[in-house]
Amino acid sequence: KKENRLKELKEKGEAFYNGRKVRIEDVAKLQKGLKVVYSGxxxxxxxxxxxxxxxxxxxxxxxxxxxxxxxxxxxxxxKDAARIAKKANVKKLVLTHISRRYQKEDVERLLNEAKEVFDNVEVAYDLMKIVLKRD
Structure with a gap:
């Protein structure tokens, strides 16, 4: 069955198809995924x-x-968020759910406080797009 051959190819790295040995590296490119964590x-x-x-x-x-x-x-x-990012060894931190008491002019203060602990940080904004790249 096709499903069995596919499973065998995934698990063992090779399978036979029409009497020929097929290796996974010949037909697929394994690629590490990206890990995104969202905290409420x-x-x-x-x-x-x-x-x-x-x-x-x-x-x-x-x-x-x-x-x-x-x-x-x-x-x-x-700073709590920055400490968690540092302790967890994350690559990038985006701060969200900022209190309404802070205005646009306060963003620099927020960033500076976070950067005392963790460098690669941004403050989220509406419709923000984040581009992540694989290593």
């Missing part, structure tokens, strides 16, 4: 660090600057 409203937690480990992109809730006392219950600060 959350406080910093080790589970998120584990899930985001070696991700190409982490999109993380970063509601407040660390100096603001409102970093409570279900939100992370900008």
């Amino acid at each position: 409203d959350t406080k910093p937690c080790e589970n998120l660090v584990e899930l985001a480990k070696d991700a190409d992109l982490l999109i993380h809730d970063a509601t407040f600057l660390e100096e603001d006392e409102d970093v409570q219950k279900y939100h992370s600060s900008v």
Whole structure:
């Protein structure tokens, strides 16, 4: 059956088709995927660090600057998100779910606070496009 030969080709790296040996490298190009992790409203937690480990992109809730006392219950600060990105060894961090108290002119402050911990960071904006490239 065709499905069995395909399964064998995937699992063993080779299969026979019409009496001929077919090797996977002759018919397919294996390519590493990209890992994208999206975090909703959350406080910093080790589970998120584990899930985001070696991700190409982490999109993380970063509601407040660390100096603001409102970093409570279900939100992370900008620095919290940066710490998670660093600890998880992600390639790129995009901060989202920023509190409405911050205006466009505050974006630089948000970025600077995050960059104290993690360099490759951006603040998300409406209709933002993020291009990821494989190594």
